[in-house]
Amino acid sequence: MKVCLIGAGNLxxxxxxxxxxxxxxxxxxxxxxxxxxAELASKLECPYTTELSSIYSDxxxxxxxVSDKAIVNVLxxxxxxxSMVVHTxxxxxxxxxxxxxxxxxxxxxxxxxxxxKKVEFDHLPVCIEANTSENLELLNSLAQSLSQNxxxxxxxxxxxxxxxxxxxxxxxxxxxAIGEELLQKKGLDFDILKPLILETAAxxxxxxxxxxxxxxxxxxxxNIIDKHLxxxxxxxxxxxxxxLISERIIQTHK
Amino acid sequence: MKVCLIGAGNLxxxxxxxxxxxxxxxxxxxxxxxxxxAELASKLECPYTTELSSIYSDxxxxxxxVSDKAIVNVLxxxxxxxSMVVHTxxxxxxxxxxxxxxxxxxxxxxxxxxxxKKVEFDHLPVCIEANTSENLELLNSLAQSLSQNxxxxxxxxxxxxxxxxxxxxxxxxxxxAIGEELLQKKGLDFDILKPLILETAAxxxxxxxxxxxxxxxxxxxxNIIDKHLxxxxxxxxxxxxxxLISERIIQTHK
Numbered sequence: 341m342k343v344c345l346i347g348a349g350n351l352x353x354x355x356x357x358x359x360x361x362x363x364x365x366x367x368x369x370x371x372x373x374x375x376x377x378a379e380l381a382s383k384l385e386c387p388y389t390t391e392l393s394s395i396y397s398d399x400x401x402x403x404x405x406v407s408d409k410a411i412v413n414v415l416x417x418x419x420x421x422x423s424m425v426v427h428t429x430x431x432x433x434x435x436x437x438x439x440x441x442x443x444x445x446x447x448x449x450x451x452x453x454x455x456x457k458k459v460e461f462d463h464l465p466v467c468i469e470a471n472t473s474e475n476l477e478l479l480n481s482l483a484q485s486l487s488q489n490x491x492x493x494x495x496x497x498x499x500x501x502x503x504x505x506x507x508x509x510x511x512x513x514x515x516x517a518i519g520e521e522l523l524q525k526k527g528l529d530f531d532i533l534k535p536l537i538l539e540t541a542a543x544x545x546x547x548x549x550x551x552x553x554x555x556x557x558x559x560x561x562x563n564i565i566d567k568h569l570x571x572x573x574x575x576x577x578x579x580x581x582x583x584l585i586s587e588r589i590i591q592t593h594k
Numbered sequence: 595m596k597v598c599l600i601g602a603g604n605l606x607x608x609x610x611x612x613x614x615x616x617x618x619x620x621x622x623x624x625x626x627x628x629x630x631x632a633e634l635a636s637k638l639e640c641p642y643t644t645e646l647s648s649i650y651s652d653x654x655x656x657x658x659x660v661s662d663k664a665i666v667n668v669l670x671x672x673x674x675x676x677s678m679v680v681h682t683x684x685x686x687x688x689x690x691x692x693x694x695x696x697x698x699x700x701x702x703x704x705x706x707x708x709x710x711k712k713v714e715f716d717h718l719p720v721c722i723e724a725n726t727s728e729n730l731e732l733l734n735s736l737a738q739s740l741s742q743n744x745x746x747x748x749x750x751x752x753x754x755x756x757x758x759x760x761x762x763x764x765x766x767x768x769x770x771a772i773g774e775e776l777l778q779k780k781g782l783d784f785d786i787l788k789p790l791i792l793e794t795a796a797x798x799x800x801x802x803x804x805x806x807x808x809x810x811x812x813x814x815x816x817n818i819i820d821k822h823l824x825x826x827x828x829x830x831x832x833x834x835x836x837x838l839i840s841e842r843i844i845q846t847h848k
Contacts, residue, residue, distance in 0.1 A: 350808070431818050450786065452793055452808050457795070457801070465786045491786065503822050504773040509794045510809030511839045512766045517803035517846065519758040526754045532704065532719045532745060533762050534799055535762045539706055539713070540763045541795035545788055547711070549771035554604070554706050555764030560622050564662060564685050565652060568757050577842055581835070585765050588831055592771065 341482055344395060345369045345384075346414055347405035348376040349455035351428055355405060356384050358461045362485045372410075393415035400424065401482065403447060408432055415440040424475060430502025433495040434469050445470030445479050446496055449486070452509050461486040467493045467501065483514050518578060550592070557589035595736060598649060599623045599638075600668055602630040603657035604707035605682055609659060610638050612715045616739045621653050626664075646671035654678065655736065657701060662686055669694040678729060684756025687749040688723050699724030699733050702752055703740070706763050715740040721747045721755065774830065804846070811843035 341364050348371035348383050356366055369388040381388035389395060395418060395532035396403075404414055404427045411427055420440055426447040427437065437444035448467040451459055466483040468490060470476035477490070483490045493501065516537060521531040543552045556564035565586050572579035595618050602625035610620055623642040625631035635642035643649060647730050649656075649672055654808050658668055658681045665681055674694055680701040681691065691698035705713055720737040722744060724730035730746070737744045747755065765800040770791060774784040797806045812817035826833035 360844065408815065428793065431821055432693075451790055452797070453804075454797070454801075454806070454808065457797060464789050489789075490765045493782070495781045498783055499821075499825065500776055501782065501786060503825055504776040504787060505790055506809055506822060506836070507769045507776070508773040509790050510807070510811065510843070512769055512791075512794055513798065513803055513806050513808070513816060514839060514843050514846070515761045515766055516798050517807070519762040520803055522754055522758040522761070522809070528747070528751055528755065530798075530802070532755060533744075533758060535718050535760055536705055536763050537766075537795050537798060540766055541791050543706070543708070543711060544767065544770050544784075545792060547708075548784070549767055549774055552706075552708070552767050553764070553771070554767070555760055559661070559769075561662065567685055567753075571753065571757055577838065581838055581842075582760070584831065584835060584838070585768060588835075589764070589768050592768070 341365070342367045342398060342400045342426065344399035344402045345380070345405065346395070346402060347371060348373075348380040348388075349405065349407075350404035350455050351449070352403075353380055353383070354453045354459045355403065355428070356380060357458070358486055360384050364482075364485070368396050370395055374389045385458075392474060397421075397423070401426065401478070403428060411436060424478060426470075426479065430505065431499050433499075434471065435495070438471070442477050443471065446476050446495070446498065447479055448493075448501075450491075450501060450505070452505075452513075463489050465489045465491050467498055469498065474475055498571065516517050553589065553593060555589070557586035558593050560590055560594075595619070596621045596652060596654045598653035598656045599634070599659065600646075600649070600656060601625060602627075602634040602642075603659065603661075604709050605656075605703070606659035607634055607637070607709050608705075608707045608713045609657065609682070609703060610634060611712070612740055615636050618736075618739070622650050624649055650673075651677070652797065653679075655680065655732070657682060665690060679806065680733065684759065685753050687753075689749070692725070697729050699729050700749070700752065701733055701737065702755075704745075704755060704759070706759075706767075715741050717741065719743045719745050721745045721752055723748055723752065805846060807843065809843070811840035812847050814844055814848075822846060 343364050343366050345352050360366055366384045366386045369377055369381045374390050380397045399561040408429050422442050424443045425441045426445045428447055434446045446469040450465040466487045468479040468483050470479050519533050552554045569579055597618050597620050599606050608676045614620055620638045620640045623631055628644050631642040655678045662683050676696050678697045679695045680699045682701055688700045700723040704719040718741045720741045722733040722737050724733050773787050823833055
């Protein structure tokens, strides 16, 4: 398909590379800043623009991969006619597109994206939604060219997937950072935690999180919990988090 | 080495299997309950007992792998003479052994253990500590037979490693459970989260957690944060956690 990529951030970059590798033609890249537009365009060997009014009209699909708050701004600055337009945001309802477009939907590849780390799309859940069954079919065929794992989800479900992702990815990553912080204070390296981090993730691939739970709270071991709370006395925010999460684990496993 | 395993839980089981595979001889297993003692002894093809006074005297090392609060009870019930005795607990100081033993230390393989999932020890950090340099050498040679990743850490460092583990393993796993809970309410399967969980863990193997941080809080996206808090209005404990962790991410990344 002929694809126009609107955005040049983490998701736009990884998605552009993956689409291009699967034989789709990226006809143009748009970004607000010419530096990022040029960088992605050079990676994808395609033209770029920083003017929304200069976006070509010959793409079969326009993929808006900008920050949530910039979506409406992008939509307002151009006539979309009958073009197929999708956004890629977890928490924005599909209907945001309806005042501006006739054919529209959502294309939400569910992963954590950074510009520098290449993402394999083959088994990635791609959540799609569209305003008509024809448009859903079109999105489905685009998604299937990237991944074997397509999910038809509505806007409400997608928002809950995004909320769950904040817990299992963003907050989890912050807990990795807390682990690093706690070890650094004692001259220890973050490396020590890596096998445990990988095993903790690997466990829930084959077993449910509930049955995988270990640690002092799941054993209701108040001695260790109290000892850990005392060790955190210099970090009131971590102490508070430790107490709240331990209590929730105890309640879940009682 | 001739090893006596005191305990038959998650750690004792995985450690016994690994030691046995590396050619060590498990001379005996002790557990409070005959069922678990018999199960592990059958796995390791060795005798077992449920009487601490019936533990053989010919082992070169006695590995105490019981719950923290049972350690002293085990130590009190038998004369240890000059035997080498180690415990395996993250948060118990080595000195707990000193009133009962002449030769002692700590042998702390750093991983999350469940009875049913086999653990590969080859690259596992094994944290060791001993009361003399000779005993440390003995523990080092035992540890090296299992893993290439030996760490000499004192009791204070080990307690901090254990505290960090609660965040990066036990609390992380609970967040996986929260993710499952949030999806179930919308008829969605936990499977959707698996690629994201694996990628989030894989990212910090090559990049620091700080540089891997993504999500609404790291972008200070108050719109999404407020939307998520509103979605959690039926879960006051999760709403509270969401707000606290988001605030901490914002502070870390400002």
